Amino acid sequence: MIDADEQTIDDQYRDRLRSALQTLVRDDAARKHRHPRRAAGIVAAGAIAASVMTAAALWSTADRAPLPIEAACLDEADLVAVEGAADAESVAIAPRHGGVSPREVEAACRALWNDGTLGRAVVRFQSGSGTTPSPADDRLRLVVCALPDGRPGVIPGDASSCASLDLELWRYDR
Structure with a gap:
């Protein structure tokens, strides 16, 4: 309640508000946990792709000895x-x-x-x-x-x- 507000909130409205806030907090917490995994996955995929591209570039430019x-x-x-x-x-x-x-x-x-x-x-x-x-x-x-x-x-x-x-x-x- 606000200091200057003398009006009380009915119990049904308070329960809906509490439920909505709890849902927001729960969704926000779940979102925070999902993002680090997604970010780690993206970084890992990028590192693997970079490694494969580097290996392919080195292999294609390597001075391979031709067969006799x-x-x-x-x-x-x-x-x-x-x-x-x-x-x-x-x-x-x-x-x-x-x-x-x-x-x-x-x-x-x-x-x-x-x-x-x-x-x-x-x-x-x-x-x-x-x-x-x-x-x-x-x-x-x-x-x-x-x-x-x-x-x-x-x-x-x-x-x-x-x-x-x-x-x-x-x-x-x-």
């Missing part, structure tokens, strides 16, 4: 050798930042020619064609062709040797 390139080194430049490339001598070359050049592939296979692993096949030349380059001789021309399975294949010859076998010159693709 396996090159087939063939004794002869013919269809039989190309078809049997799966069983041919092979070398693995680790790509650098710029990839693998055909010269690197050729040099790796030339090493097999130089140590005698390759070049054991009988090569028939026309009579009068001059001396046959020895396997260790740098005059032996090698070319890197793209085999049907996409691998590089090194064969004796030049770019026309690839074309005669319906193969393209090989180039490194990531």
Whole structure:
């Protein structure tokens, strides 16, 4: 009651007022308890999302080492050798930042020619064609062709040797 107010409040009105105030206090207390959980949930979800995005960004920008390139080194430049490339001598070359050049592939296979692993096949030349380059001789021309399975294949010859076998010159693709 207010000091200057002489009027009394009836009991029914007082009970409704008390009930309304208690409901307001109860709802306010419940609201206070719900908000911290909701805020914590939002913060946790945001932290998880930020962690996932950071991990994805780090993974996508990481300097992953590319897989080595396996090159087939063939004794002869013919269809039989190309078809049997799966069983041919092979070398693995680790790509650098710029990839693998055909010269690197050729040099790796030339090493097999130089140590005698390759070049054991009988090569028939026309009579009068001059001396046959020895396997260790740098005059032996090698070319890197793209085999049907996409691998590089090194064969004796030049770019026309690839074309005669319906193969393209090989180039490194990531």
